[in-house]
Amino acid sequence: MPTNHHRVREPDPEPYDESSLTKAESVQVEVLSELDEDEERDRHRLELRVERAFCEAGKALAELRERRLYRSTHKTFEAYCQDRFGFTRRHVNYLIAGSQVVENLQMGTIGSQILPTSERQVRSLIALEPDEQREVWQQAVEASSGKVPSGRIVKGIVEQLKEKPLALAKGYCQVGDVFTLVRLEGKEKKYNGCWVIATEPRDFTIIVEVHDTTLTVKPENLNKIDSPEAHRQLPQILQRIRRVREVPGFRDRAAYAMLEHMGKQTYLTPLEEKILQVIEREYGVEDVEPEVGS
Structure with a gap:
């Protein structure tokens, strides 16, 4: 007597789930072991x-x-x-x-x-x-x-x-020229608006001194300050600010904030000059002769 053979239907494969792959990968990352110093070096x-x-x-x-x-x-x-x-x-x-x-x-x-x-x-x-x-x-x-x-x-x-050939920095400025920083990006963005003094023009970049550090910038990052008074006074103001900042233990937040502020002013008002003198006395660096540039 003929026998009816019934074909057993196999279950449909599970649909592809991209999220499950992501989860698996994340699990794999979690079980990775750390490398010791020698392995990191290798x-x-x-x-x-x-x-x-x-x-x-x-x-x-x-x-x-x-x-x-x-x-x-x-x-x-x-x-x-x-x-x-x-x-x-x-x-x-x-x-x-x-x-x-x-x-x-x-x-x-x-x-x-x-x-x-x-x-x-x-x-x-x-x-x-x-x-x-x-x-x-x-x-x-x-x-x-x-x-x-x-x-x-x-x-x-x-x-x-x-x-458009690159601008030659050596023809753009001379040592001692003063500028305002513009169009800086990344970690140096905070210095936009600060005045600087050029100390080393190179072929395509310029090393400049800002109130608290030395930067390497391009000519397009500099706006020239044409004021003769600024050329005369800013190098001395930079020296005075640097002398205070270099004093061991310089941490006073009020003094720090004022020096940051002065690093963006192309001249000091009479009140700012008095404040700078107070800070200099506080940190014992009064031997630089002050000069008001209002």
């Missing part, structure tokens, strides 16, 4: 090797070419690189030139230790002068919110540079 060292791999390759290729260490097996360096590494002549030249760019950035990176991690990121910089390389790279890092910029971002800034 991780940092190995990460640097990964990041600088193309730079190390470029330096090694440059030495192989300079010392002609390929001569025992190949007549030309180009043939050696093609046979040994599968590198074309153009790629080898990019690696060598790129490593030289990175070395330049390491020597003079402005306010940042963010360095390239691939040859393509620096390819557009090769034809630039060293100072231009550093300036363009810094702009690219800023455009990438403090991260390693892509080659596309770097190339875009280089193209802008060709249309």
Whole structure:
């Protein structure tokens, strides 16, 4: 007698739940173990090797070419690189030139230790002068919110540079010129509106003294103060403020607030001058002759 075979229906697979994957990932993060000091050091060292791999390759290729260490097996360096590494002549030249760019950035990176991690990121910089390389790279890092910029971002800034050359700071000011800071961003934003004194014009940047620190800025961050009185008085006011701030144990919040205020005034009113004298007496730095600039 024929038997009816009933096919058992298997349950439908559970729908894909992206949130469950996120939860699983978060759980995985929670169970990760901490690294000890040696492991942290090794991780940092190995990460640097990964990041600088193309730079190390470029330096090694440059030495192989300079010392002609390929001569025992190949007549030309180009043939050696093609046979040994599968590198074309153009790629080898990019690696060598790129490593030289990175070395330049390491020597003079402005306010940042963010360095390239691939040859393509620096390819557009090769034809630039060293100072231009550093300036363009810094702009690219800023455009990438403090991260390693892509080659596309770097190339875009280089193209802008060709249309509008960078302002030469050395032709913009002289030592002792006074300015007001503008358009600063990030941690230095708080100094916008402060007056500063130029102490070292470089090729594309200027080192300036503000009331409580030293900054490296660009010409576009400076508005010139043309007042002869400001040129005469501000260096002395800076000296007086610095002398008070450098006194061991300087912590009084009222004095601190007043000095911050004076760091934004291009002259002192008679009352501000009296207040500064009181602060100087309090901290025992009265030997600088005061000068009212109302």
